[in-house]
Amino acid sequence: MAVARDGTPLERLPGIGPRLGERLGRLGITRVEDLPFHLPLRYEDRSRCVRLGELRPGESVLAEGEITAAEVVAGRRRRLVCRLADGSGSLELVFFHFFGAHRQRLTRGARVRVFGEVRPGPVMLQMVHPEWEVVAADAPPPAGGLTPCYPATEGVTQQQLRRAVTGALESAEAVRDWLPSALVQRQQLPDLATALATVHAPPIEADTRALLEGRHPAVRRLAFEELLAHRLSLLRLRRAHQAARPAPVLAGGEDRHAALLQRLGFALTDAQSRVRREIAADLASEQPTLRLVQGDVGSGKTVVAALAALTAVASGHQAAVMAPTELLAEQHFRNFRDWLEPLGVRVAWVSGRLSAARRRETLAALAEGEAQVVIGTHALFQEGVRFARLGLVVVDEQHRFGVHQRLALRDKGDDGRTQPHQLVMTATPIPRTLAMTAYADLDVSVIDELPPGRQPVTTVAIPDSRRAEVVERVRAACAEGRQAYWVCTLVESSELLEAEAAEATAERLRESLPELRVGLVHGRVKASDKEAVMAAFEAGELDLLVATTVIEVGVNVPNASLMIIENPERLGLAQLHQLRGRVGRGDAQSSCVLLYHGPLTETARARLGVLRESNDGFRIARRDLELRGPGELLGTRQTGALEYRIADLHRDADLIDAVQAEADALLDDYPEAAAALIRRWVGEGERYAQV
Known part of the structure; x- marks a missing residue:
């Protein structure tokens, strides 16, 4: 049985047994209360049947006709092939995975309504594994509206998800609106029932692009509620902490x-x-x-x-x-x-x-x-x-x-x-x-202010095919009495990753720059040896320090004016900015060279571009949030602490002030509603108490 965290077990819904419940758990759905907030990925127009003679390859359409032939075809892969006709044309239905129900119901003379993507076939147009149902000859036309398609996982069909979501929407507790009506009116939000109906069963004229991009008022209502619930969770945690014991009064000195x-x-x-x-x-x-x-x-x-x-x-x-x-x-x-x-x-x-x-x-x-x-x-x-x-x-x-x-x-x-x-x-x-x-x-x-005299760091991105030029740049900087960092992302060589290993890099640099004193620091160096190397670098007894990202924070050597970062495309903007901050601490003009291995992805190119253009850590962090999301930016992705289901901090930034303004009063005046919202969106306990 799927474990329900403080809610109704999924198995309470018809058609959901232990196996399906376990599969739904892989989607983060462990309670009936989770289903209404599992939003569609896209919508399909099934409001009308397209005549078979009008079908075009690449379209996803609803069609209907009579089966004129059905047979199991042997070959490298056995398949069930059915021919569908409606007087205007024909369509071939192909099933590589088929069961007894297919063979019993998809027989000659049956009238079938199908939905799927039309593809070219060897003889005629095809649909491979379409959704299908047998209908009566006098079956009414499809109901108006758009059909949702949900994020799924192996072993879970769209029909199962639609049935489960529909069942959950009929659960009064799962869709209870916990926001006070005055708050809803003040923030000009739709009520929860209207928002969920619009998201899961939009009318044919609905702006589906706005729904899918999160700009529609229905989705904005859900995002507001989720952001509010997470803020309530942390405010409640703070109040509990502060109420537990007073702190000593610290003053003077x-x-x-x-x-x-x-x-x-x-x-x-x-x-x-x-x-x-x-x-x-x-x-x-x-x-x-x-x-x-x-x-x-x-x-x-x-x-x-x-x-x-x-x-x-x-x-x-x-x-x-x-x-x-x-x-x-x-x-x-x-x-x-x-x-x-x-x-x-x-x-x-x-x-x-x-x-x-x-x-x-x-x-x-x-x-x-x-x-x-x-x-x-x-x-x-x-x-x-x-x-x-x-x-x-x-x-x-x-x-x-x-x-x-x-x-x-x-x-x-x-x-x-x-x-x-x-x-x-x-x-x-x-x-x-x-x-x-x-x-x-x-x-x-x-x-938000740097000490006077700090020099901005000039940043350039150079492909590693020009490594020899970068080595000469290090030689020149050290010849002027300055020091340099060379940062690698691995300690030892790996066949799985292309990043340069610190140990191999240090050895090559010693060979290329025999006149320089080269030190090496990484996480596997004994603590006493690491401390000795760092002390020697700080004292000016080393010219070049080869290191992994262990030097990201806490290292202060004002005489270091050059930073080389290997494979920067593997690191986030915030981490790159931290590493770059090891130079530019003295009065000399400092530089950072991003030595990348091409070709770069579009995201990596954008990330390095932001770093070249700005030394402003807050601007860089905002762009990092856009590119990577809050969990990765804070280093909490593995804990799931900041993974929102619907809200997006970049897209929904304009909601934050309103959420902040409403949270304290809601916690004071409607504690039951606050607790219910936390259960709905955060689950058991407070968000960070589980980290």
Whole structure:
């Protein structure tokens, strides 16, 4: 039996047994309540029968006639062949897969109505495996309207899907309209019954193109409801989180703030100052902070996080900073140690590769409160890590963590009386529409300004047939005293992928550029060796660093002015922009070379074109959303967390403000309706609670 998630099992509908229910599950249909929202892919006009003499190849039409001959033809593949005639012409029906019912009913003299694509045949026009039904000689003409064709899967026919959807539409609970009538009128939406009837059984005069492209009011109503349900899901999750425990009031530390800013030697940008004030206001409240800080590559999020950590320390609490990779965590540790320890703040490091003795010492310092700020990877939320008074959790590149991991770290600071504030950061610019839907449980701050003096990076796309020119470009840059990155997408060669392997590339570059000092970093290098190579590159002891995408975030070498990215067509725009952000951090003009392997697909060409034209991370992210969708952009595609059934964040962007405006009031005034909408569109639990 198909598992029904908080709804009516499919087997309650006539004609759906365990096997069909299992197949429907492959389409994401596990409840009767899912069927009305499984929308057609196209519509077929079956409002009139076309005379057989008027048929033309390539048309999909409804036709009717009498069977004048029917036989099973032997050959390489046995087939049932029937000839249909209506006085104006003939048509051959061919069935390669046929059963007893075909042979019993498709006999000479039977009157049959068929629908299918007309194709040329060796003798006459054919339909191969048409939909068919035996009709009486005096059968009424087809009913007016358009017939829906649904996304299907192996073993599920269109007739089964139509029958199932029709049955679901007759279920009062499945199609109950949970939107208050005042909201429907305010937003000028059709009611649910009208919208579903229009989508599944449009009249012959309906604008089917608008229906299929999602521009029709009927589809817009469904998209609005889906977006609203997902926002309600996250708002409800946020309220539950904030109601569970108050947070400690964190304030003060202005003297240390001033000392840190003086040590940095530069003033905060206006955007950094604005976000700093927003965070300070959050921390000074008992309401647990849930804030996302997003900013383009190099916008200075880490400094803002360090100032927040100083506020926690000034209030007698600890701060924990979690990063998704060892490399990024190590970079944060070095920054926080260099910035905070001269101010009298002890900064600790928790990593899976610590020696047993060092780990015991560090964990004891955390448990006793001697370590005030701790940096680490997922090792921070492992069993055995205890905090004396955890007041602030900072999660960098939060979309790379499952939310259960982020919540596990928060729970370590839950002492039964308070829970820590949460600050999450990302250097992946997130389009406004996506931020408002994916992060409805978070307040969002944007650092939309780069520090003065940052040079825009010039980007060019070059086919790998011109590799020798690119190698000479590296030689010239390093001869001027600059450094370069060469990024590959694989560690070892693979017959299945054409991407250049980092190890082979490093060896070839050492041969081609013997005068340069070449280092190699990838995910399989021992952590200690990787750290040594990165330290040597940062110190200027290496000229060229060959790496995989492990250097995507957290690497800051101002003297590096050239970035080569192999096979950029394999990466998303956001990731390419992150990699490009490793250069352009100093005062020299910097360049990024996208060394692609042709021929490029149309999507890949468009993606690389956007990167060449813009250094604006938010513009790039908007285009990435259009090209790849929200799940891939946030790195959540595998979890299904952001896969909408009907709504499209790019197409339906103009609905987001209205959804945001209605959600809070609906949750307050109509909690039963809000819960029902969440069940309909999100399923059991809250969306991210299952990640």
